[in-house]
Amino acid sequence: MAEKKRSRVLSVVLWVCALVCAGLCCGWVYGGVFGDGVWYWFDLAGAFTARWVLGALVIGGVSFVLRRWRVGVVCVIAAGVGLWPVMTGRSFGVGEAGIGVVEIRVGTFNIYPKNEVWESDMGVLLGMGLDVLVIQEPGPELSRGIRLHGYLEGSGMEHWVHRAWVKDRVSPGFIISRYELELIEVGGDELLAENRLMCVVHHPEGAFVVGLMHPLSPRTVDRWMAGNRVVRAQRRWVNDVLEETGLPMIAGLDLNAARGQYRERELRRSGLRSSKPLTAFDWGSYPASGWWLSQVQLDDLWRSEGVDVVGWEMVRLSGSDHLAVVGGFVLGGGSAEDSGSD
Numbered sequence: 001m002a003e004k005k006r007s008r009v010l011s012v013v014l015w016v017c018a019l020v021c022a023g024l025c026c027g028w029v030y031g032g033v034f035g036d037g038v039w040y041w042f043d044l045a046g047a048f049t050a051r052w053v054l055g056a057l058v059i060g061g062v063s064f065v066l067r068r069w070r071v072g073v074v075c076v077i078a079a080g081v082g083l084w085p086v087m088t089g090r091s092f093g094v095g096e097a098g099i100g101v102v103e104i105r106v107g108t109f110n111i112y113p114k115n116e117v118w119e120s121d122m123g124v125l126l127g128m129g130l131d132v133l134v135i136q137e138p139g140p141e142l143s144r145g146i147r148l149h150g151y152l153e154g155s156g157m158e159h160w161v162h163r164a165w166v167k168d169r170v171s172p173g174f175i176i177s178r179y180e181l182e183l184i185e186v187g188g189d190e191l192l193a194e195n196r197l198m199c200v201v202h203h204p205e206g207a208f209v210v211g212l213m214h215p216l217s218p219r220t221v222d223r224w225m226a227g228n229r230v231v232r233a234q235r236r237w238v239n240d241v242l243e244e245t246g247l248p249m250i251a252g253l254d255l256n257a258a259r260g261q262y263r264e265r266e267l268r269r270s271g272l273r274s275s276k277p278l279t280a281f282d283w284g285s286y287p288a289s290g291w292w293l294s295q296v297q298l299d300d301l302w303r304s305e306g307v308d309v310v311g312w313e314m315v316r317l318s319g320s321d322h323l324a325v326v327g328g329f330v331l332g333g334g335s336a337e338d339s340g341s342d
Contacts, residue, residue, distance in 0.1 A: 014071045024052040025082030028260040047296045049260030053082040085260040093279040097310045102205045107326045108134040108252030115319035126155045133176045134252025136214040163197035170194045173212045213253035231263045238270035248306040258296040272302040275309045285323040301327040
């Protein structure tokens, strides 16, 4: 009798764990789709979809060993649902530039406005041989240095465009380049006028578009919804720019969302894809010094069709709570390694 009771208790525990994990694995399906309230929390949980998948697989494995077949099947199905946003649209690994092909190096970094060692961090980035650098959230000293005091003179990356700070709505940002930049204007869209920063880089190997995206962090429901509106507007603008210019695009971003969250899924609808390959096993770019289970990939370089990834790495710098992302790209490539898209 006692043995049967223990067996029933074990079954109940496994079912509870499996159903909780299944709900979290599937959270990306409905998180962010039905407005605010509880769906906001499901969307935040979606940032950890890869962890929920891992948990479902562990519980499923234990269930199969203990011959709780139905529990195991539920876990496997849930893990499959959770894997979809984690894997779709990504390449398995990075390609090779090939002999005689020029690799274009682009970096993106949320430098953190209260960064006390920003000069040291900028020195590292400017010394990496990048062609383009996208900077989110520069502090006032760095911003004034670039705009007013010639900070970039002699750095080899003296061309820049700027996005202004708007209190409680828009963070500042820069795109810095070795080559001449041509700012892309927005038109009459007030939302994009505040949030936009996109330009054509006149690289010797061919022109391409670089963009900066940094919607509000989802610290509250209102900020989450405001940032979602910006991402929807950005997605439409990306579509327009790709169609009007006919040029490939690379976007440096801190989306304040990870794979499995609404913003990431919405941006993929523009045709852009994350450059982080499946073989990059780092858990995330934020928080930079956090435990691996707490880290999420907020920062990345996204690319359009016609841009191949030939390098991808994250760089730890001392003054920010984000890791920088540096990618190598080849223009005019296909997408043979892509695992699929929405």
